[in-house]
Amino acid sequence: MEEVVVVGGGWAGCAAALMAAKKGLPVTLVERTDRLLASGLVGGIMRNNGRYTAAEELKLMGAGELIDITDAAARHRGLDFPGHRHASLYDVEKVELPVERLLARYGVKLLRQCRAVDVVAGNGKIEAIRVLQRDGADLLLRGRAFIDASGTAGPTANCNRFGNGCAMCIYRCPTFGPRVSIAVKAGAVERAVLRRAGTPGYFSGSCELEPTSLAGWLQKELREKGLAIIPLPPEALASQSSVSVEIKACRQYSSEAFVRNLVLLDTGAVKMMVPYMPLAVLRQLEGFEEAVFRDPLGGSRGNSIRFSGVIERDRRLLVPPLENLFVAGERAGLSLGHTEAIVTGTLAGYNAWRICVGEEPVELPRGCACGDLVALTGLGEGWREKHDLVYSLSGGPLWEHLQQQNLYSTDPEEIKRRLDSLGLLQLFAADAPPP
C-alpha cells in the first residue's frame, strides 16, 4: 500500500510529492505524459512582483528546493518589463531533470505514462485510484492520502468547444490521453471559470517561437537583454487587440502595453506574450519574416484552454466531502503560476502527511503572501462572486491586495520577521536529509 498518491507531475504535483516524501512517507507520483512539469515547460517567468516574496517565504518555510532549481536554471535575473519588476526567466529546457533527480533522491516513485482514470471511494474516503499504464494494463494504487494536481488543461474537447481547437500544445492530449478529474469521480464539485463572454476557461497568456527562426539582431537582443518589446504596426495591432485582452488566463499580461507591443522573453524558447497570433501577420513584422512556432505547434491559431475544471476546496486544500483528498495547483482555485503551484502543492503534500500520521490538516495563516494566496483564491470564498477572474501573485487583484496590505517585500529581513511572527519558519523542512 502507498501512503500518498499524487496525480499529475506539473509544478504542483512535484511540490506535493516532494513535501510528503521529505516527511519520510512512501509517495507515488502518477504522470500521464513522458515528462514532468507540464505547463512549466513552456513558462519560465519567476520572481516577478509578489512571486518574489512568495519564493522567499517558501525558502524560509523550508520548502525552497524547487525555487532553488528555478533560480539555478535562470537565463536572466532582475528583469523589468511592463507591469513587472525583478523577474527571472528560467531556461525551460533546464529545469525538468533537476526536479526529477530531486524527487528520486527523496525516494518518490514516479510512474510516467500512467494516467489516473478512476477512483475507488466509499465512506467519504478514496481508497484507491485506477491507473491506465502505457501498455494498457490496469494498476490499482491504494493509499491513505491522495492529491489531485492534474491541472486544468484539456481534454481536447474543451479546446475544441471553448478555444480554437487542439493546438498540439505541451499537454499532448491526443498522444497521452486526456486529463481525468479523479476529484469529480470521487464526488467533488468542479466548476469552470468563465471568460467575460461567458465561455468556460481561458487561453494561456503566451506561446513560444523557435529562437533561430528570428532575425539575427533580434536573437542577439533577446540573448543579451532577456527581453524585446516590439511596437505593433496598425495592421498587426488590429489582429492582436482582438485576441489579447479578454481571453488570457494571466490578466497581468492584458494591459495596454501588451496589446500595443509584442513582448518577447528569452526562456531558451522565445516566449511571446500573446495567446496566439496568425503566422501571416507575424511574418509581416521586421525580424519575424521566417518565424515559426515552437509550442503550441498550432500557435498561430490557438492555445490550450485552461481553468475549465477547478475544484472546490477549503483553506487546508482538503476537498469536501472527502476526508483524504487534497488539490493543488490550478486545480485548487483561481490562481495561476509556477510559484503559486509550488505553494499549494507544498501545503497539499504537508497536509497529506499530517493525515497519514493522524494529525489534523492545517491552514497557512493569513498575513503573508503564501497564506493570502491560498485563502483568497478558493472557489466560493467571496472574490469569485465579484469577478470571474484568475489571480496570480504577480498581477490583478491578488497582487494589488498584497501591495495594499504591505505583504509584498523584497527585503529578506522583513519577510523573515513576518514569517517568524506567524510561526512559519521551517514549517516544511525535511525531518532528515535525503539519503
Ligand SMILES: Cc1cc2nc3c(=O)[nH]c(=O)nc-3n(C[C@H](O)[C@H](O)[C@H](O)COP(=O)(O)OP(=O)(O)OC[C@H]3O[C@@H](n4cnc5c(N)ncnc54)[C@H](O)[C@@H]3O)c2cc1C
Ligand atoms: C503557455 C503557458 C505559459 C505559462 N507561463 C508561465 C510563466 O512564465 N510563469 C508562471 O509562473 N506561470 C506560467 N504559466 C502558468 C503555470 O504554468 C501554471 O499555472 C502552473 O505551472 C500549473 O501547474 P499545475 O501543476 O497545477 O498544472 P499543470 O502544469 O497543468 O500539470 C498538470 C499535470 O497533470 C498531468 N495529468 C493530468 N491528468 C492526469 C491524469 N489523469 N493522470 C496522470 N497525470 C495527469 C498532466 O499531464 C500534467 O503533467 C503558463 C502556462 C502556460 C500554459
